[in-house]
Amino acid sequence: MTQYYLGIDLGGTFVKTAVLTDGAEILGRTSRETGASSGRDNVLNSMTEAAKEAVSGAGLKMADIKAVGLGTPGIVLHATGVVVTAPNLPGWENLPLRDEMSRRLGRPVVIENDANAAAWGEFWVGAGKGLNSMAMLTLGTGIGGGIIINGEVLHGAHDVAAELGHMTIDMNGPRCGCGNYGCLEAFAAAPATVRRFVEGIKGGQKSPLSQRVARGEAITTKDIYEDAVAGCEYSRKTIHDTGRYLGVGISIIMLSIDAEMVVLTGGLAKAGQMLLDGVWQEYAKRTYEYLAKRTKIVFAKLGNDAGVIGAAGCALKTHATSR
Amino acid sequence: MTQYYLGIDLGGTFVKTAVLTDGAEILGRTSRETGASSGRDNVLNSMTEAAKEAVSGAGLKMADIKAVGLGTPGIVLHATGVVVTAPNLPGWENLPLRDEMSRRLGRPVVIENDANAAAWGEFWVGAGKGLNSMAMLTLGTGIGGGIIINGEVLHGAHDVAAELGHMTIDMNGPRCGCGNYGCLEAFAAAPATVRRFVEGIKGGQKSPLSQRVARGEAITTKDIYEDAVAGCEYSRKTIHDTGRYLGVGISIIMLSIDAEMVVLTGGLAKAGQMLLDGVWQEYAKRTYEYLAKRTKIVFAKLGNDAGVIGAAGCALKTHATSR
Numbered sequence: 110m111t112q113y114y115l116g117i118d119l120g121g122t123f124v125k126t127a128v129l130t131d132g133a134e135i136l137g138r139t140s141r142e143t144g145a146s147s148g149r150d151n152v153l154n155s156m157t158e159a160a161k162e163a164v165s166g167a168g169l170k171m172a173d174i175k176a177v178g179l180g181t182p183g184i185v186l187h188a189t190g191v192v193v194t195a196p197n198l199p200g201w202e203n204l205p206l207r208d209e210m211s212r213r214l215g216r217p218v219v220i221e222n223d224a225n226a227a228a229w230g231e232f233w234v235g236a237g238k239g240l241n242s243m244a245m246l247t248l249g250t251g252i253g254g255g256i257i258i259n260g261e262v263l264h265g266a267h268d269v270a271a272e273l274g275h276m277t278i279d280m281n282g283p284r285c286g287c288g289n290y291g292c293l294e295a296f297a298a299a300p301a302t303v304r305r306f307v308e309g310i311k312g313g314q315k316s317p318l319s320q321r322v323a324r325g326e327a328i329t330t331k332d333i334y335e336d337a338v339a340g341c342e343y344s345r346k347t348i349h350d351t352g353r354y355l356g357v358g359i360s361i362i363m364l365s366i367d368a369e370m371v372v373l374t375g376g377l378a379k380a381g382q383m384l385l386d387g388v389w390q391e392y393a394k395r396t397y398e399y400l401a402k403r404t405k406i407v408f409a410k411l412g413n414d415a416g417v418i419g420a421a422g423c424a425l426k427t428h429a430t431s432r
Numbered sequence: 433m434t435q436y437y438l439g440i441d442l443g444g445t446f447v448k449t450a451v452l453t454d455g456a457e458i459l460g461r462t463s464r465e466t467g468a469s470s471g472r473d474n475v476l477n478s479m480t481e482a483a484k485e486a487v488s489g490a491g492l493k494m495a496d497i498k499a500v501g502l503g504t505p506g507i508v509l510h511a512t513g514v515v516v517t518a519p520n521l522p523g524w525e526n527l528p529l530r531d532e533m534s535r536r537l538g539r540p541v542v543i544e545n546d547a548n549a550a551a552w553g554e555f556w557v558g559a560g561k562g563l564n565s566m567a568m569l570t571l572g573t574g575i576g577g578g579i580i581i582n583g584e585v586l587h588g589a590h591d592v593a594a595e596l597g598h599m600t601i602d603m604n605g606p607r608c609g610c611g612n613y614g615c616l617e618a619f620a621a622a623p624a625t626v627r628r629f630v631e632g633i634k635g636g637q638k639s640p641l642s643q644r645v646a647r648g649e650a651i652t653t654k655d656i657y658e659d660a661v662a663g664c665e666y667s668r669k670t671i672h673d674t675g676r677y678l679g680v681g682i683s684i685i686m687l688s689i690d691a692e693m694v695v696l697t698g699g700l701a702k703a704g705q706m707l708l709d710g711v712w713q714e715y716a717k718r719t720y721e722y723l724a725k726r727t728k729i730v731f732a733k734l735g736n737d738a739g740v741i742g743a744a745g746c747a748l749k750t751h752a753t754s755r
Contacts, residue, residue, distance in 0.1 A: 265690020266565055269723045272687040279603050280680050289718050357603050364595040365688045367588020395612050400592045
């Protein structure tokens, strides 16, 4: 008999949910605003309502759901389901999120860090399907990381493993949002990419976007990418450089855990080969030739669904019963 | 009945061997020159003779040895026991070392990278005894690394995991012996520490060692440490800075794998608290407070024996039979 799982992907802006079969088929889904600024109870209510809506949308009752997986930002104690802290979620400190959501939904709940959940999704049924180990970088406003070793999410001794965006790649580098200097995120996340672009334009670099920069308009990495595709050399170089910084980070990851595959996802990953060329330029220099020849760096397959699929997959991994 | 294992620690300068009981008691040991410059067969002969000498020195016959563990520099394919390449050992390319040594000694042989073997030694019966995960940095002419996760040496998908000395900590940093720029090793290994010290003296820093530097005499990290202990501020700062670079590297390791303990060993580790103060200065800045409060960074317990004990331990882990 088919077993059903509910995945919840809690982001700073949106809560996404999906009901999945144990074969990873998506039956029903929702997306709604997180409402983080309205406080903790509001977020918990949003998730609860979204969960119920997804289940009824799939033509099921909550009792049909074998277990619920929830991916959340922050440091998550996976053994107890307690969120220690989550930077963008006020009131989220030491929250027993697993037990709270289990009480609200009446089903077993598994809590996972959001980047870990997304990595698990890609590993379970996406780019990393069938492998034994994988590392994933989520390239967005921040850079998230997930590591799978021996077919398991690596949580680490203190549930802080795979915080790959905050690895130092230049100890004298620019300040990161985390307070540290020279983190990978401070070089290669979307805001850092835009900052480098704007600084260059102000320093005299030419681009069709120059006038928008001069008017003080906000620029996005999508703008820069489209500009690069349209032929702007400086935009192309900006994305290439983001790739180079990622290449440094990936060399560190590979010399540390030597994963079977490195998967890139998130908005910036849409830059595709332009980004990958930069990645390889640095990566190949910074690892042994033996390793560089064998390394696989690919783009994710599940897109924005990785988080919600992975969350459901975490629930399945923990609560599936043989049949 | 007690089972006996032979450990061989192959270094660029010395081959060390020891016979161990399955309780990690050392019964007999030898040390002799590797003779690497005389070629591959000479090294293989050195190891073979040293092995036989250690066994007879322990009052045993080779047939009493359950299995042999051999730690070697280089990239080691642990599944096949082939050494892909080892920088300081001429003729070591694609060498089926496991089978060759097994043929010579008539016993099962397990091959492991030398830094991994030393890490396994500390994990088995040293500083990491009883833990689940551990990372080790060996601080010498180079910086070697070993990672244990879930009680197993992490080999990685291509047997290149835990090459921690070659992680970039400053992408614009000085050139490393490996050809890359800004590796941890290029900042914090013994030659880098001496180079920084000498450059400072030439730039006007004062130390009782200044005259030796002026005469062009070779300085060692031991000299610098003794100078620091004797009260030289600049020598103390030099070692503190080495610690700071290590702290950056350890922050990367912890944000990647989040080990239960980080163990420091090798010649530079003798600098003790002076080094550790530098480590913590950077480490605490470059990780989450939550993690920094819980991180254990300690010195190794087995000293120079870690390699040979760990090699024997790898043999035991693979070939022990219950009794």
